[in-house]
Amino acid sequence: MSDIIPNVVVSMPSQLFTLRRKFAAVSNGKVYIGKIDMDPTIPDNQIQVYIENEDGSHVPVAQPIIINQAGFPVYNGQISKFVTVEGHSMALYDAYGAQQFYFPNILKYNPDRFKEQAEKYIQYIEKLKGTIKQTTGDSTTDVISQKACDDNYAKKDSWEKFTAGQINIKSNGNYTSLTLIKGDGNKLLLETAPGDAYFVYRDAKNKNKAVVTIPSNKNGALAIQEDNYTKTEVDAKISSVKWIANKSANGWLKDPNTGMVIQWGSVPRNDSSRKLFPMAFPNTLAGMGLANFNSNSNLSQMYAPNIMSADRVGFNMRQSKVTEGSNASPFTDMRWIAIGW
Numbered sequence: 001m002s003d004i005i006p007n008v009v010v011s012m013p014s015q016l017f018t019l020r021r022k023f024a025a026v027s028n029g030k031v032y033i034g035k036i037d038m039d040p041t042i043p044d045n046q047i048q049v050y051i052e053n054e055d056g057s058h059v060p061v062a063q064p065i066i067i068n069q070a071g072f073p074v075y076n077g078q079i080s081k082f083v084t085v086e087g088h089s090m091a092l093y094d095a096y097g098a099q100q101f102y103f104p105n106i107l108k109y110n111p112d113r114f115k116e117q118a119e120k121y122i123q124y125i126e127k128l129k130g131t132i133k134q135t136t137g138d139s140t141t142d143v144i145s146q147k148a149c150d151d152n153y154a155k156k157d158s159w160e161k162f163t164a165g166q167i168n169i170k171s172n173g174n175y176t177s178l179t180l181i182k183g184d185g186n187k188l189l190l191e192t193a194p195g196d197a198y199f200v201y202r203d204a205k206n207k208n209k210a211v212v213t214i215p216s217n218k219n220g221a222l223a224i225q226e227d228n229y230t231k232t233e234v235d236a237k238i239s240s241v242k243w244i245a246n247k248s249a250n251g252w253l254k255d256p257n258t259g260m261v262i263q264w265g266s267v268p269r270n271d272s273s274r275k276l277f278p279m280a281f282p283n284t285l286a287g288m289g290l291a292n293f294n295s296n297s298n299l300s301q302m303y304a305p306n307i308m309s310a311d312r313v314g315f316n317m318r319q320s321k322v323t324e325g326s327n328a329s330p331f332t333d334m335r336w337i338a339i340g341w
Helices: 111-128 146-152 231-240
Strands: 030-034 049-052 058-061 065-067 073-075 089-093 099-103 176-181 187-192 197-202 208-214 244-246 251-254 261-267 285-294 303-310 314-321 332-340
Touching: 065 073, 285 303, 285 314, 303 332, 314 332
Parallel strands: none
Antiparallel strands: 030 065, 030 089, 049 058, 089 099, 176 187, 187 197, 197 208, 244 251, 251 261, 261 332, 285 332, 303 314
């Protein structure tokens, strides 16, 4: 029977839920309903479930659906009929949280959507009336089958040339779209909206995988190469070249791209003890610059700061009176700056 198309999973017509390993009710169990082929216990994967009342009205309810001790789904303690508007996955858990069943796709089609799809197909066929060129005449006013279109009018060779050399699609409204569908269901959509235009690449489930927006109020050329970057990748690259800093009296500035480090600070005027850099240079200290910070404009003596010793971790420095040896200045502190990597 290879010519059949399986659509519906065979199941009991009643709503009784039983355990997997024995014929017993899933007492106090839970039922989760979600999107096809997805885990329905994850809220983002769940779809809306409704209670169908006796008058045919429907009321949306939250998940999970609770099972009573007899194995029937209940709402506020009452056995109820739960329905959805589309095919779905279903997971059944017992009172202890153990999964009893998981059905990735209860139905293999959406029966309530058939009418809508059929109407769209009929509308499409109606548009083709009088426009299909045939070998027996110029046009037809009859509806022809899809198989006839494929066998007689579909392009068999992707290299076949059009006589006019171009295809023009004109819309009576503000929207125009062209969809190219691959054999695996992936598609490329070109859409012109009242504002911007879009190239959209979608997967077989019609989810957007990539979108290129062409702004209507911008001029210029868009270059698309083989190696394109997403916004997240671009942001990461920008962050990787940003300098980072510790902006304090004794601080540092670092270029993460080159590894260069600039550090600065001050040493009290009469302190010659070893000082540590705010951050040890990872590899080497390239050099240091020194200066006195004079807070008294009337100071008549000259003092010079000196480096006694230094490495990539720290240094010793002092200041000396230029004319009288190593006397410390009574009014000045020493400022330093160091560069390394």
